[in-house]
């Protein structure tokens with residue numbers, strides 16, 4: 001690649017302006033300056049030393065900053081000037097403490113109190129009195145001996161000895177009267193900052209686990225692999241005490257990060273699975289600094305000639321800098337985030353892998369109607385960009401065409417022998433055989449909430465439906481049946497809420513990628529029910545971390561087949577790289593003669609068999625679409641329903657403890673109980689099995705919650 005050209009590309013930022021309205025004049029630039037890969041130069045020895053010095057927990061903070069050092073010097077001068085007064089104060093306090101102790105001793109207070117408590121003071125009075133007299137005599141004796149000793153010393157050594165004795169007594173009294181830790185006002189209200197020291201002191205790690213309540217007071221950790229330097233951080237593997245679960249450590253990662261004094265993005269906690277692991281083995285990695293603050297990495301696809309759609313597509317890197325590839329075939333992908341977090345960039349990465357395989361067929365529906373997808377028009381079998389109702393109706397036609405295509409493929413697979421098609425599933429050879437005509441076909445829909453929310457009427461087999469409802473039904477059917485036949489969906493949405501993306505559609509989208517969202521509910525909508533309680537909540541990601549999200553893949557990734565989800569920063573693929581990849585994809589298709597549809601200049605209308613499609617997706621569900629959207633539930637019932645998800649209907653659970661709901665929904669328990677009561681849900685007590693055995697806890701019966709939901713939905717619909 002020409003370096004000059006590439007540098008130019010970095011400086012020339014994406015132009016976001018209306019194409020038709022562009023007349024002569026300076027372009028309006030919208031974008032972010034990104035300093036990445038190729039410009040990175042090796043740090044010098046001095047720079048490396050400075051970086052180590054700044055990060056090392058062994059170097060005191062005052063030596064890391066000039067401002068802090070000056071402040072520390074000033075504090076020292078003040079301390080020195082104040083020291084005579086502080087010593088005098090300590091001596092006075094020491095005299096008071098000594099006098100109090102002597103008084104209690106001479107009065108035999110402990111003996112007296114014990115006798116009083118056992119109501120035997122009268123019996124013991126004579127003994128106490130005798131002891132008191134004896135102690136007075138001892139006191140008198142010590143004073144006389146002391147006075148004589150001082151007089152003798154004075155005679156022998158002069159007044160110097162008096163000064164020395166006085167100084168020694170003062171030091172003793174000052175020590176006695178020093179400000180000790182533990183009593184109010186006797187320690188600084190704000191102690192210094194906590195810093196990460198666990199790599200040096202395993203006890204700190206154990207304490208952190210205890211502070212985070214991940215192990216009990218009397219429990220400890222076992223070291224499996226000592227702390228090692230891995231990448232730009234340290235890794236350690238430990239075994240939890242028996243019965244403690246690694247899943248709970250992952251869930252409470254934030255508490256552990258706080259106990260270890262690091263930001264949670266710097267802490268990666270994974271369960272070690274398989275042969276070398278067990279349910280209580282935890283592998284931890286702590287980054288030296290924010291792992292996502294470094295410049296983003298360009299997609300490795302830029303350097304490859306072609307890609308195989310069956311290979312997982314390079315998607316990004318995790319905090320430990322491990323490459324994460326995303327399997328796309330036989331699954332579907334949902335990408336969700338608030339605006340400007342990198343959804344389109346993420347969806348385009350998935351597309352890039354497929355574009356570089358000339359045997360794939362692409363449908364691209366860009367409801368963002370910007371320039372982000374424009375370059376894909378040269379390779380896409382069907383392409384459109386716009387957010388009007390006509391575009392939604394075109395999408396309906398595409399989806400109907402794809403449903404027919406899937407049905408056709410299954411029919412044709414039945415006729416193939418077992419050697420070519422061993423299961424009712426497409427294989428790599430089948431997808432590349434031009435005679436079979438079953439290429440991997442992917443439909444990309446950016447801002448999928450636009451068609452899903454469209455209320456234009458469509459008539460299907462005599463029934464009136466909303467276009468959005470019909471799109472939802474078609475997408476659900478395709479996500480369920482399509483992947484095995486080689487048809488996959490990639491949907492990106494700015495509005496990951498339960499009303500926009502129907503729950504039955506979400507349930508069948510295998511892979512999920514959640515960039516930053518507004519709250520844990522939206523995060524669960526993208527990632528799946530209760531993922532926040534398992535430690536995966538994309539609302540906790542930082543706004544400055546563009547392209548960073550939580551990936552829940554459907555299938556094996558390089559991190560491991562059993563990893564539920566992971567935080568990934570997507571590769572950076574700005575517009576000029578995207579254009580290069582699309583041009584390369586076109587050249588590959590031209591060479592293989594696989595250019596079809598829109599890209600080949602033949603914008604054929606889809607062949608539609610509405611009757612067969614309506615039959616396939618089922619009349620019952622279509623009727624549901626007709627009845628309009630479900631009435632909105634009041635809070636906190638809506639959040640409870642969101643949290644419980646499918647558990648509410650599945651009947652797997654009869655009861656949910658209040659404590660679980662309060663902690664998952666992050667609400668105040670009294671107010672929550674009152675609001676639930678107002679909505680017709682009264683708590684009960686049930687016996688449940690917890691870690692500490694069977695206990696009776698307060699909570700709600702699923703049936704009661706279900707009944708309250710039905711009542712409120714019914715009421716809402718009646719009102720309309």
Ligand SMILES: Nc1ncnc2c1ncn2[C@@H]1O[C@H](COP(=O)(O)OP(=O)(O)OP(=O)(O)O)[C@@H](O)[C@H]1O
Pocket residue numbers: 031032296337338339340341342343344345346368494546547548569570571572573
């Ligand atoms: N992996 C990445 N590394 C660094 N920056 C990124 C990355 N991915 C995206 N960005 C930055 O984030 C910005 C927004 O990305 P993108 O257009 O994909 O957001 P979006 O979520 O699709 O936005 P919208 O909702 O407005 O369509 C881009 O301009 C890009 O500079």
